[in-house]
Amino acid sequence: MQWNTFVDVFQKITAIISIFLNCILTYLILKKSPKQLGSYKFLMIYISWFEIIYSIIDIITTPIFFSHDFIFVAMVYTKDSLFSHQILLILNGIYCSCFGASMGMFGLHFIYRYFVSYGSQFLKTFEDARILMWMMIPVIYGCIWGFTCYFIISPTEEINNKLAEKLLANFSWELQDIAYLGLHFFDLQADGTYKVYWYSMVAVLAGIIIIVSSLVAMFYCGVRCYLRLNKLMKMGTDTSQNTKNISKRSRKLQAQLFYALVTQTAIPIFLMHIPFSIVILFSFLGKDLGIFSGIASITIALFPALDPLPTMLIIQSYRATILSFLTCSKKVRAQVTYLTSASTIEVKT
Template identity: 60%
Template sequence: MYYQLTSKTYCYYLSQIMKWDSFVDVIQKISAGTSIFLNLVLTFLIIKKSPKQLGSYKYLMIYISWFEILYSIIDVVISPIMFSDSSLVVVMIHKTAFLNRKSYWISLILVAIYCACFGTSMGMFGIHFIYRYLVSNGSNYLKTFDDYRIIFWMLFPVASGSIWGSICYFMLAPSDAMNQRLSKKVMLTFGWEIEDVAYLGPYFYQIQPDGSYIIDISSVLGVGIAWLFLFSSLIAIFYCGIRCYLNLTQVMNIKTNDKNVSKNFKNLQAQLFNALVTQTAIPVILMHIPLSIVILFSYIDKDLGTLSGISSITIALFPALDPLPSMFIIQNYRKTIFGLFKITKVISINKK
């Protein structure tokens, strides 16, 4: 497929995207390496340095750390790019970057898995807030985290992500209308043939041959169902977060006979809550807000073009930054890390 482009124009677009691709690729690789290292360190701290009062919550913390490692690996392997053109917005990958051109269905599945990770992330943080609320409230349901039933809690984010990925794969799949809309823009912007691109996403208002528009019901329903899951998770987070804060405030004002135990318990609960709030704010700011903006602009038929690709960078940063709140807010972990820095500093001084 060829287009009437001057060599000057083609070279300009190609040079610009080569710079952008190189920058995104560097960010994804650095973020993936940082994420794997920090999450492995956090896993070690959780296993070896967690206070006894942490209980089964440490399994949830390990769970999210390993999810973020997986997320980083997927992100760096498939190198997804988000792109929008008016009412069309897609997450796409260049198939030849890692697979044979004939493996189109595998490429689509990988894009769907990447989308599924988005849904899994919010479901996962929702479960964490529910757990913290049950602890602060002293609920009997807390027992469900102390035996085999914790597996069902852990499966909830997986189910949420699976539904999200399935919606993208079946309801937001490529079509002839999307190919026609994207083909020229993809060539102009990235220098890629549309046949070499695997993508998923909504096309809200599809242009007809006579210039009229029709609303794509599949896109509207698909995005609507996906965001219903997202908003349900956000409502659970805000509700449990507010109630947890109120309960925690009451606990801080309670006086008991054993002041040492009370103080330790209060400090730990405050640390865990602060870490969780910060840890949840990171994906909301880096993942959900950028994607929401892109979807909103597409819904009102406004073109963001390559600016929508900024979300590819912010999403790549998420798993690299997310372990930091737990590592530096929870006192036991922070002391261990600073202790290692001191030992390293002493060794380096002695060598000199």
């Protein structure tokens, strides 16, 4: 199996898994969430359906990353597709915009966790129509990166000339058989100097702003949440900062949220931030990764397939529902009913 065929098959399989798991998670959120979840369940559904849309676009396009010299491209094979070259180029841009939107999703998720941990007054903005304002953050991120990719780093003659031979050697593809969006950082001139392609630098700057702002939100809110939850579990104070003791159930819930937070921090960092940043850095330095840039395509495709799992397996009412289905246990079903209806449980996820 050729490398590009392997990447294509892998992306399709993970996308199907992502759609399946996110549909299950949507059902759990709608039917098995504790009553005190409130309006936040709509934000959770928003995230799940974003990942479903992301996966559908991934199935249609199955983009593969490739770098050569100072060039990095995200390309879609068009020859056997039902869609035209121009449509696939647009879908490639939408795929890129989904990558940008996912960065906004990470930051939004951790901002909410931070508000919950400290009992912030801004938490109320997630409980009414103002939640739409928060939902616009990923949309803005997606539009910035999508428009940057489609309009600023669109195909050029310089990239065409450098890619043609390499595509044939590595993938047995002709240049006219792909729709790509690509960065071109430098070009070595005959006199030994380098020509700088500033449009790519502008695109990289936009990407850096998106990724760094996402990471800052994740790390700042994540560390503060860790310190707060750790303090609560040790000192026995609740999120309102009063000195009353919290119940055993509340302590258990705080622990669940902490473990979910750690897992959901690791998934995007190791599957999206690090791989994508590495391939861009290597291209900027002129280090030829070739087809191995496609490893980033694989790890990014894994993200929407793995992201639902921490919520499904760590949040007790969801985990119990899955277990009751797998074991057909009446006892577990009774536990699910209790967890989703008990008014004494304070649940913020």
